Amino acid sequence: MRVTGRTMRRRLVLLLLCLVTAIGGLIVRLGIVQGVQAPWLKQQADDLHSRTIPVEGVRGTIYDTNGKTLVYTATAPGVMAIPAQVTDKPAAAQQIARILGMQPDKVLQRLRLRQSSVWVTTGSMRLTAEQETKLRNLHLPGIYITDRGTRAYPYGSLAASVLGITGSDNQGLTGIEKQYDSILRGGRGYITLNTNAKGQKVPGTGEQSQPAPPGDDVELTIDAVIQQFVEREVEAAVAEYNPDHVTAIVEDPKTGAILAMANYPSFNPADWRNYPPATYNHNLAIWQTFEPGSTFKIVTLSAALQENQVKLNDQFFDPGYYEVAGHKIRCWKAGGHGSESFLNVVENSCNPGFIALGERLGKETLFSYIKKFGFGAKTGIDLPGEGTGILFNLKNVGPLELATTAFGQGVSVTPIQQVMAMGAIANGGVLMKPHVLKAVRNHETGQIVETVQPQAVRRVISASTDAQVRQALESVVAQGSGSNAYLPGYRVAGKTGTAQVAVNGHYASGHYIVSFIGMAPANDPKLVAYVAIDYPRPKQGVIFGGVIAAPIVGRILYDSLNYLGVPPSNDGIPKKYKWGDTVNLPVPNFVGMTYADAQRAAIQSSGMWRAAVSGQGKYVVAQSPAPGTALAPNSTVRLYLGDTPPQTQG
Numbered sequence: 073m074r075v076t077g078r079t080m081r082r083r084l085v086l087l088l089l090c091l092v093t094a095i096g097g098l099i100v101r102l103g104i105v106q107g108v109q110a111p112w113l114k115q116q117a118d119d120l121h122s123r124t125i126p127v128e129g130v131r132g133t134i135y136d137t138n139g140k141t142l143v144y145t146a147t148a149p150g151v152m153a154i155p156a157q158v159t160d161k162p163a164a165a166q167q168i169a170r171i172l173g174m175q176p177d178k179v180l181q182r183l184r185l186r187q188s189s190v191w192v193t194t195g196s197m198r199l200t201a202e203q204e205t206k207l208r209n210l211h212l213p214g215i216y217i218t219d220r221g222t223r224a225y226p227y228g229s230l231a232a233s234v235l236g237i238t239g240s241d242n243q244g245l246t247g248i249e250k251q252y253d254s255i256l257r258g259g260r261g262y263i264t265l266n267t268n269a270k271g272q273k274v275p276g277t278g279e280q281s282q283p284a285p286p287g288d289d290v291e292l293t294i295d296a297v298i299q300q301f302v303e304r305e306v307e308a309a310v311a312e313y314n315p316d317h318v319t320a321i322v323e324d325p326k327t328g329a330i331l332a333m334a335n336y337p338s339f340n341p342a343d344w345r346n347y348p349p350a351t352y353n354h355n356l357a358i359w360q361t362f363e364p365g366s367t368f369k370i371v372t373l374s375a376a377l378q379e380n381q382v383k384l385n386d387q388f389f390d391p392g393y394y395e396v397a398g399h400k401i402r403c404w405k406a407g408g409h410g411s412e413s414f415l416n417v418v419e420n421s422c423n424p425g426f427i428a429l430g431e432r433l434g435k436e437t438l439f440s441y442i443k444k445f446g447f448g449a450k451t452g453i454d455l456p457g458e459g460t461g462i463l464f465n466l467k468n469v470g471p472l473e474l475a476t477t478a479f480g481q482g483v484s485v486t487p488i489q490q491v492m493a494m495g496a497i498a499n500g501g502v503l504m505k506p507h508v509l510k511a512v513r514n515h516e517t518g519q520i521v522e523t524v525q526p527q528a529v530r531r532v533i534s535a536s537t538d539a540q541v542r543q544a545l546e547s548v549v550a551q552g553s554g555s556n557a558y559l560p561g562y563r564v565a566g567k568t569g570t571a572q573v574a575v576n577g578h579y580a581s582g583h584y585i586v587s588f589i590g591m592a593p594a595n596d597p598k599l600v601a602y603v604a605i606d607y608p609r610p611k612q613g614v615i616f617g618g619v620i621a622a623p624i625v626g627r628i629l630y631d632s633l634n635y636l637g638v639p640p641s642n643d644g645i646p647k648k649y650k651w652g653d654t655v656n657l658p659v660p661n662f663v664g665m666t667y668a669d670a671q672r673a674a675i676q677s678s679g680m681w682r683a684a685v686s687g688q689g690k691y692v693v694a695q696s697p698a699p700g701t702a703l704a705p706n707s708t709v710r711l712y713l714g715d716t717p718p719q720t721q722g
Contacts, residue, residue, distance in 0.1 A: 128242040129258025129284035136296040148198040150220030157214030229340045233355040237344045258287030286515040293329035301631045302332040313608035323600045325495035327526040328504030358458045361484040365571030366421045368480030375441035378537045381432040384415040394424035396475040418544045419552025423479045430478025435469045444532045445493040453506040461485040498597035501538035503529040546594040550645035553618040557626035561640030566590025568617035588621035661699035682708045689713040
């Protein structure tokens with residue numbers, strides 16, 4: 073076919089149009105790439121060639137109820153590595169390990185992790201100035217020195233179970249640290265580096281950083297001073313009785329605020345990894361469950377009085393046992409207490425008398441009050457790991473189960489449940505929800521972000537019934553089994569407990585949990601205090617809650633009430649002294665004496681007082697307890713010293 077000139081021109085025009093169209097398309101595409109898609113493409117390139125190192129915010133501070141710092145974050149230099157940038161990992165591990173005093177294989181293991189960044193220094197390890205200088209002088213690629221926060225504890229192990237611990241990634245693991253981790257932890261920041269395809273930093277490029285916002289601070293209901301009183305007594309009990317466990321709690325019954333909570337064994341939260349996991353994982357005060365023994369009789373007494381099943385002056389005869397369903401349940405006192413009033417039943421902690429009250433109430437009524445007082449369910453305290461305890465299923469409760477429950481055997485409860493139940497008696501019959509958090513504060517401004525309000529759960533008994541129960545419990549301390557908790561000048565009401573411990577379905581011989589729970593002042597309680605000692609091993613003497621635990625609670629209440637400035641009163645039930653009881657004596661006035669004269673007078677007085685000194689100076693300017701306060705002989709009197717006698721100060 074012959075191609076004419078006209079055909080050639082058509083083909084050239086068509087080719088030209090195609091070229092113009094293609095060039096136009098390329099120009100449009102170039103415009104889109106350079107203009108519309110440029111920011112997106114740049115971001116994709118940056119993402120491909122950058123590494124982002126996360127930075128944690130400073131964890132919030134934890135304060136006690138008076139603003140004393142219990143936990144804070146101390147920043148110190150730490151060693152961070154970007155594994156992809158470390159060119160010679162074995163050699164780097166050797167050099168770093170030599171400077172830090174670490175095992176080379178441990179360092180190498182971390183440098184070989186397939187992560188964008190890793191901490192070489194872990195836990196509470198801090199670099200010294202010398203170590204930091206040596207590491208910087210090595211100029212190792214991929215190794216960076218950056219600040220790292222470490223939790224610090226000004227009071228050491230104080231309130232360790234409450235405060236809890238944190239992990240290596242700044243996360244709360246137990247206690248308050250876990251419960252309020254989202255508040256304390258704060259936000260995240262970052263450091264961004266430009267890297268090549270192998271993750272190595274591009275030479276000549278800088279870094280971008282975004283600071284991490286700090287976490288908020290929390291203020292607790294824990295009072296560091298009262299906590300110290302409690303832990304002092306726990307340590308003394310451990311030294312004297314060599315028990316398996318000890319738990320102690322102090323509560324403000326009006327609000328449900330927990331003022332102190334301590335356990336043995338304890339641990340140092342700054343070094344928690346060197347303790348058995350059971351020690352730091354379990355807060356015994358809220359987790360441990362056991363048969364309460366006679367402290368549980370408070371519930372039976374309250375229910376019987378509220379339901380008009382008994383009056384405190386009604387009479388009861390205790391022959392030394394109570395027969396139930398063919399079983400003789402014996403009283404702790406051989407031969408029984410004989411004829412006594414029900415007030416005496418409470419004072420004497422007489423099991424047969426409480427079995428009789430349980431029968432009068434019946435299982436439905438008794439168990440309804442047990443649940444009203446909060447047993448069988450979590451209290452809702454703001455701490456992780458709370459237990460619930462165990463109650464009999466009502467359909468399985470026969471005469472024998474009803475009898476044992478009435479005096480605190482066969483049921484399982486937690487210490488915090490018992491404290492809150494006693495708190496209801498101290499609070500006019502109203503059960504409160506326990507709490508440890510008092511307020512949340514902004515870390516930078518100190519302004520309050522949130523305040524926790526007291527929360528009433530329910531009314532359990534009437535105010536009139538409550539007054540009768542408190543009167544009976546005050547009589548227990550003044551004239552009954554709790555006499556070792558008696559405090560001259562402060563009206564203490566309370567109840568002893570001595571419970572056998574079941575092992576593999578049988579009560580273990582000699583294994584007891586002894587306890588005492590008390591409140592003071594009995595007419596207007598400001599504090600509830602509880603102590604339980606698991607498996608005490610006294611060198612001599614009997615194992616009873618009234619002998620071992622009651623004096624401990626007495627000392628905690630006395631020191632705490634003095635510290636809080638609660639005025640003493642002598643309007644309570646006078647103590648009924650028995651043979652062998654210690655007779656308290658008035659403390660002399662040492663104020664104004666020189667320290668040498670006061671020390672000599674204390675030793676030579678009939679009380680043979682022991683002097684503990686605070687401050688410095690020649691003269692005694694104040695003392696605690698106040699002159700005239702009745703104390704047991706050999707008790708400690710704290711003398712406050714100054715340079716000038718008080719009468720010349722001005």
